Amino acid sequence: MKVSAKNMGHVAIIGAGPAGMSCASSLATLDYDVTLYEQEQQAGGIARYYIPAFRLPEETLNDDITNLLSQGVKISHGKNLTYIGTITDLMKRGFDAVFISTGLSKPFRLELLEGYINVTDYLSFLRNIRHDFTAPELKKKNIAIIGGGSVALDAAVSASAAGASRVYLISLEHLKELPADQEEINLARLMNVIFKAGSQITRVVAEDKQITRLTGIETDWKEPDNYHPSNARQIQGTEFSINVDLVVQAIGTCPDDKITRFARGVEIMGKGTIVTGSDFSTNLPGVFAGGDVVSGGATIVQAVGDGKKAAESIHNYLNKRRANQ
Ligand SMILES: Cc1cc2nc3c(=O)[nH]c(=O)nc-3n(C[C@H](O)[C@H](O)[C@H](O)COP(=O)(O)OP(=O)(O)OC[C@H]3O[C@@H](n4cnc5c(N)ncnc54)[C@H](O)[C@@H]3O)c2cc1C
Structure with a gap:
């Protein structure tokens, strides 16, 4: 031209x-x-x-x-x-x-996860995988993704495709409330992503600044249709605990x-x-x-x-x- x-x-x-x-x-x-x-x-x-x-x-x-x-x-x-x-x-x-x-x-971060070596954000995580799709460091590892939107699902599907052993998706939103397309949710299901929807992390167990376990609890909403973290209410007696090798935060960017x-x-x-x-x-x-x-x-x-x-x-x-x- x-x-x-x-x-x-x-x-x-x-x-x-x-x-x-x-x-x-x-x-x-x-x-x-x-x-x-x-x-x-x-x-x-x-x-x-x-x-x-x-x-x-x-x-x-x-x-x-x-x-x-x-x-x-x-x-x-x-x-x-x-x-x-x-x-x-x-x-x-x-x-x-x-x-x-x-x-x-600039990804948002949870205070609870500050200072640990094996915590990353979804941008760094997805960038690494895009660079090397095989991501050998993820093979047979347990990965917890915190967040429930499209980018969290992208991170979960990518981790699973790279050969992670277990991939958890932990979100305050319940399944029907996830801010993502049904197609994306279906793909994550197909890739064996384990949904911990309607729950939040309450505690971490770590050795030498390395998180080994996350403890969480199921939640519901104090007021309907308000998905802000401050509106979440913990449901006593629903605590759970998962072993993790890597935690990926996918809770938004600015x-x-x-x-x-x-x-x-x-x-x-x-x-x-x-x-x-x-x-x-x-x-x-x-x-x-x-x-x-x-x-x-x-x-x-x-x-x-x-x-x-x-x-x-x-x-x-x-x-x-x-x-x-
Ligand atoms: C993981 C992920 C998956 C997504 N999937 C989809 C999808 O499937 N479909 C869809 O429609 N949307 C998707 N989106 C959203 C979409 O990518 C964005 O809405 C879109 O890229 C926004 O375009 P932009 O040009 O505003 O910003 P960006 O694409 O972010 O581009 C900004 C550019 O500015 C450059 N820049 C930043 N700071 C500086 C600086 N200081 N000096 C010089 N350059 C700088 C950056 O390097 C970058 O190249 C996704 C987003 C993410 C994070």
């Missing part, structure tokens, strides 16, 4: 996941000169590094990246926000607008704290997500954001849609600015 002169303006995009890539592609089509800054060695975001390969083949992403490059988009790899500086630095370097699409990368420094002045919510209007503009002129860093976690389709709509908004904003000059 012949790349036309990119003379409509310069836009910096931070984070080359689905939101950033789709925004870049739409802006390139409108003849903007676009630079994508990505901290990883390859673009693709969660889809590239974390979603199990059996659900999203790498070839699909590689095709998208080839398309972006053929549109003249520049991808600057391995750059973290420290190198990029702040939004002000980018504007001083001649960018007319910035789109932030850095997603969610944006990296670095965003606050990079995007100084941009309005940020309590859990670190960026506040935007429906046009994906932030409170700072020329600064836009979209994808998971705004929604707090959604889907690839939504992130792609955000990126496209944000590109239109950036174009409208710069058109107005040009008209007023």
Whole structure:
């Protein structure tokens, strides 16, 4: 494809996941000169590094990246926000607008599991398995996954496929309340995942900072339809205990704290997500954001849609600015 002169303006995009890539592609089509800054060695975001390969083949992403490059988009790899500086630095370097699409990368942790060697989070866990599907360290091991959403099920199915002996899925939500598709639950069942739904961990037994056993108890809800941990009530006499070799926490993620420094002045919510209007503009002129860093976690389709709509908004904003000059 012949790349036309990119003379409509310069836009910096931070984070080359689905939101950033789709925004870049739409802006390139409108003849903007676009630079994508990505901290990883390859673009693709969660889809590239974390979603199990059996659900999203790498070839699909590689095709998208080839398309972006053929549109003249520049991808600057391995750059973290420290190198990029702040939004002000980018504007001083001649960018007319910035789109932030850095997603969610800081997993939540349970205090009860702090400080133990054999506790990890679902992002690190899934990334390792995606890198080496055979994951020999999991063979014949007992793995407990804490959490009941799609990502917890991904971790459970992946552990089982890698040859773990027993995989437990421990969630406050009961089976019918799990925030996951029935298909995902069925697959986990097929892979012999043991559901400890409607229960919580109460105690750990450890030797040399290594958890050997988890003790839990069944729970129900004080108030109906409120699945917050503070609403859980323990059912006395239902204690259980399981032997474990590894514990994986899959209870959610929020944006990296670095965003606050990079995007100084941009309005940020309590859990670190960026506040935007429906046009994906932030409170700072020329600064836009979209994808998971705004929604707090959604889907690839939504992130792609955000990126496209944000590109239109950036174009409208710069058109107005040009008209007023
Ligand atoms: C395990 C898992 C499974 C999922 N499965 C599905 C599924 O089956 N279907 C579906 O639709 N959705 C799924 N999702 C959700 C989907 O992946 C996300 O909604 C989507 O990837 C969000 O896109 P994004 O571009 O906003 O963020 P991301 O995909 O997170 O991309 C953000 C990018 O920004 C980069 N970045 C972050 N910080 C910096 C920085 N400081 N400097 C430079 N770059 C930075 C990251 O490296 C990353 O490349 C899943 C999510 C997870 C975690």
